[in-house]
Amino acid sequence: MLHNGTVHSTDEPYAEAMLVENGQVAWLGSDETAQRLADERMLHQDLDRGLVTPAFVGSAAVTLEQLEAGTLTEILDGAATSFGCSTLRLRVPVEAQKLTGDTRDSLAESLRSALTTAGEHPVAVYPVVELTGVRADGGAPSIAPVNTMLDLLGELDPVAENPIAVQLRFAEVMPNLLGVRSWCTEAGRQLFLECTEAEAAEVVDAVVTSHQHLRELKQTPSPVTPTVLVGFDSAASEHWETLLNTGVHVLLNRPGHLATALRAGVPTAAAPPEGQNPWQLVSEHVHFDDDPVSVRAGFNAQTRGAYRSLVGAAPESAQLNPGSAATYTVWEVDQLAVQTPNSTAAAWSTDTRARTPLLPFLDGVELPRLVGTVVAGETL
Numbered sequence: 001m002l003h004n005g006t007v008h009s010t011d012e013p014y015a016e017a018m019l020v021e022n023g024q025v026a027w028l029g030s031d032e033t034a035q036r037l038a039d040e041r042m043l044h045q046d047l048d049r050g051l052v053t054p055a056f057v058g059s060a061a062v063t064l065e066q067l068e069a070g071t072l073t074e075i076l077d078g079a080a081t082s083f084g085c086s087t088l089r090l091r092v093p094v095e096a097q098k099l100t101g102d103t104r105d106s107l108a109e110s111l112r113s114a115l116t117t118a119g120e121h122p123v124a125v126y127p128v129v130e131l132t133g134v135r136a137d138g139g140a141p142s143i144a145p146v147n148t149m150l151d152l153l154g155e156l157d158p159v160a161e162n163p164i165a166v167q168l169r170f171a172e173v174m175p176n177l178l179g180v181r182s183w184c185t186e187a188g189r190q191l192f193l194e195c196t197e198a199e200a201a202e203v204v205d206a207v208v209t210s211h212q213h214l215r216e217l218k219q220t221p222s223p224v225t226p227t228v229l230v231g232f233d234s235a236a237s238e239h240w241e242t243l244l245n246t247g248v249h250v251l252l253n254r255p256g257h258l259a260t261a262l263r264a265g266v267p268t269a270a271a272p273p274e275g276q277n278p279w280q281l282v283s284e285h286v287h288f289d290d291d292p293v294s295v296r297a298g299f300n301a302q303t304r305g306a307y308r309s310l311v312g313a314a315p316e317s318a319q320l321n322p323g324s325a326a327t328y329t330v331w332e333v334d335q336l337a338v339q340t341p342n343s344t345a346a347a348w349s350t351d352t353r354a355r356t357p358l359l360p361f362l363d364g365v366e367l368p369r370l371v372g373t374v375v376a377g378e379t380l
Contacts, residue, residue, distance in 0.1 A: 005047025
């Protein structure tokens with residue numbers, strides 16, 4: 001029984017206590033009711049006015065050399081115990097030239113070992129193999145490494161706990177984007193396209209054009225495996241509105257025009273840079289001069305929105321409601337509020353019918369401090 005705090009729950013937005021049993025949230029409610037429910041079977045955790053929230057989805061990059069050195073477990077431990085992540089999008093860069101001969105076999109073995117290790121860790125790992133060094137020129141032979149990588153990932157699927165995605169650099173594959181997207185669709189493989197804000201107009205045009213051709217070929221990616229634009233951003237609302245009709249998702253890895261994306265209806269997630277307190281990016285989105293959002297919107301982008309872009313992950317993984325997995329983080333906070341975009345003052349609702357769960361008040365300086373991370377009822 002956790003008590004004497006605040007639990008961020010959509011079902012019980014004013015919960016002060018939470019009962020965890022068999023790895024699930026069994027009950028949420030007031031401290032007064034928690035006292036009546038208490039019995040000798042329970043372990044009690046005093047939250048000391050702390051905040052309990054669903055855990056974050058983080059991101060990290062790991063080199064083949066690090067995998068071979070056996071540092072993956074350390075990386076996953078750190079993501080949970082230092083940054084409050086129960087789920088990690090793990091990117092492994094691979095050079096196209098390493099996909100031949102003995103080098104390919106060595107690469108396959110390193111990835112197989114890493115996937116096995118990841119599957120045994122309580123942090124859920126969603127692997128993304130980033131293929132670099134592709135030099136598309138419009139002809140199919142120039143993107144042969146993509147096909148080779150897709151074949152390799154097919155061999156590794158049996159040892160992967162979660163689906164393996166492939167990431168490519170937009171600038172490297174743009175002349176053959178249709179072929180790349182078609183091959184990924186045929187393989188049932190999720191595609192991440194890395195791009196920059198400077199490429200926004202070109203990216204939108206290429207995505208729209210390739211999407212139209214894929215529809216004609218009846219090869220549009222399944223909604224289950226949406227193409228994700230990594231690093232895409234634009235101040236132009238028309239870019240986001242055009243993307244809405246293509247089924248793509250966007251992953252912001254720095255402060256961006258999240259409010260514009262949400263207004264347009266484009267599924268958008270956010271993930272902080274590796275080694276950064278996840279509340280930092282939430283705060284930067286709240287205080288983003290061009291396009292601020294509420295704390296709730298920034299928080300959802302790094303939890304519920306992030307799960308939406310992961311193949312096989314349920315958005316309800318980012319909720320603490322009765323019956324859900326007891327996967328959560330505990331934070332030491334200075335102040336709780338319902339904070340509007342770019343506001344310097346907090347707003348509270350004293351009307352319980354508003355049913356708006358509280359989150360930390362972010363002043364752009366102080367951030368919540370992690371107390372602990374729990375996955376399926378087990379403290380990491």
